[in-house]
Amino acid sequence: MSSDHTNATAEEPLLRVRNLEKHFDTGDSLLDRLFGDTTDPVRAVDGISFDIHEGETLGLVGESGCGKSTTGETILQLLEPTAGTVEYDGTDLVESEDLTEFRRRAGVVFQDPYSSLDPRMTVGESIRQPLDIHDWPWADSDVDRQGCSDQELRRERVADLMERVGLSADQLDRYPGEFSGGQRQRIGIARALALDPDFLVLDEPTSALDVSVQAQVLNLLADLQADFDLTYLFISHDLSVIRHICDRVAVMYLGELVEVAETDDLFANPQHPYTEALLESVPRASTAEQQRDIDPLSGDVPSPRDPPSGCRFRTRCPKVIPPANINLSQRAYRAVMDVRGRIESRDISLDEIRNDAEGNVAAALADRLLPDDIDLPERERQHLHLAFESLADGEWDEAADELAERYRSICETHAPEGDRAACHLNGLPEDVNPRTVDRVETRE
Structure with missing residues (x-):
């Protein structure tokens, strides 16, 4: 899809994504190479465009397998794009030969707090690792050394981050297995904040947590955004979470963006049938709606290896447009x-x-x-x-x-x-x- 979904403001965006594609060629086995067989690539992300402005939270929502996480990883250059551009603060990341500065300014919080931390490292070592890799503090940083060595400064910063995410500095020498899922996610957030970034990709940061813990982590992320002037790309399949934390929402289906709108506008007046179906599937707390009928989407999600022509949602859409000469309901x-x-x-x-x-x-x-x-x-x-x-x-x-x-x-x-x-x-x-x-x- 080539449509240009952008936030209509005069302000230059912090992140500008244009026609981004990420295709995975799975036909590269030894037998494929020997016999010259080729397969269609998996079009995980297939030509999406959007902006994220400084201080904003953009929610990226859609069913599992639609390409949300791949989008986040490609933006961060953890995956090499197949095509398209990603500009961060005016710098083209795809063409850049040195991403060191971007690595300092951008971070990620992964979905699974159990697998995102190395069980052989203490949590203090995990949080300090970005500081060691990037040789923090830097010469141009405004850190007050007070006669402290770099190692002492790093340990002090790690302790401050632990406290800031609601944990105790006394726990620095413990291992991930000694913490609950919610505590591990807080540790992951602390690690993402180690280098004082401007931008975070939050990849389903609460989906693996209990409901009560989800609310605590969401409130923590909101507080950190206000305190540190952070910009978020918040990836989730949970529309209730998206509504709570996001300024705008981008709806993704089968590698494409089908709708982008302000959060209140999207929930009050969705324009795309897929968005309507997603909103209809959200559980309601009101007893007045307990008897409502939910009309689920028909059919299965098509393969991203061979997506439908035209509108990719047409094979499941309840509002397909018939030809003009066909008079059918x-x-x-x-x-x-x-x-x-x-x-x-x-x-x-x-x-x-x-x-x-x-x-x-x-x-x-x-x-x-x-x-x-x-x-x-x-x-x-x-x-x-x-x-x-x-x-x-x-x-x-x-x-x-x-x-x-x-x-x-x-x-x-x-x-x-x-x-x-x-x-x-x-x-x-x-x-x-x-x-x-x-x-x-x-x-x-």
Whole structure:
């Protein structure tokens, strides 16, 4: 997706990400190289753009596997980008030959406090490690030495950081195994703050913690941001956490950003169907909503190795736009699209249906593939019957082509763009028949 999601302010952003891609080529085994086989890469991050301004917290949210953590790691240059640019305070990190200064100014808090600390090192050694690597204090730092050696100054700073995150300096010589999960995450936060950074990537920092501990850690992060003028990229799948701590939210799906908005605006008025589905899935505390029906997303997340054409969410979207000449309810059109998808992927047991059919395989296919309660006009049933007849004869491609010719949606032929939300519901390309929008108003 090439749409440019940015914060519309005159102020220059601290972090500027443009068309960032990170693809993983998994077809590089010895056999692949010997036989010359190639595979499509996994498009974990596939052309995202956004800004983060100084002092801001941008939340990056989406389902597991959508590319959130890979985005954070690529921004920090822990992974080499496939394409795109990452500028930090005006410096292009991708082209930079020396990231030492950036390493001092940026840090990360990982998701799992149990695996992010070396069990063979004391917590004091873990927190002091960045200070040793970067030879802190630096010549231009304003540290008051008072006749202290570098080692003494580092131990004093580590003790101060332990106290600042709510732990005791007396615990410096203990090992990670002697701490609870919440305490370990506090230690990880202290280590991330060791070099007094400006920017932190917080990768699901509370997801592995108990609920009561989550609140404490979130409050700690908010306090530290105010005290140290920090800028956060907060990665999470928990929308209640995102709402509590973030100024803006970027919603990610299958390697792309589908919506970016101010937090209050996004929760009050989501513009993308995927955002709506995520918000609908959030548990409600109000007893007035205890009987509400939740309509979960249909289908599975497509493979990032072979993502859908056009809008990547279209295979699960409850608001796919039908062609202008198709007068179907959204539920009926969705059912037809599901049949198309199963034919194209050959996810139908023809032999089983032939064995159960009493001579009329096409009719058996209709009974098996179309829901009983779907109200289809006779014209559409006839068109589907022609495709089922081709399928009964084993003509998979012909059946798929017949359905594609009539039912192909703009959502699969054009990649959506938008300043806030990348969705055709918010505006169609100039070369698309505007009558397709009429179908949106007739949905169930």
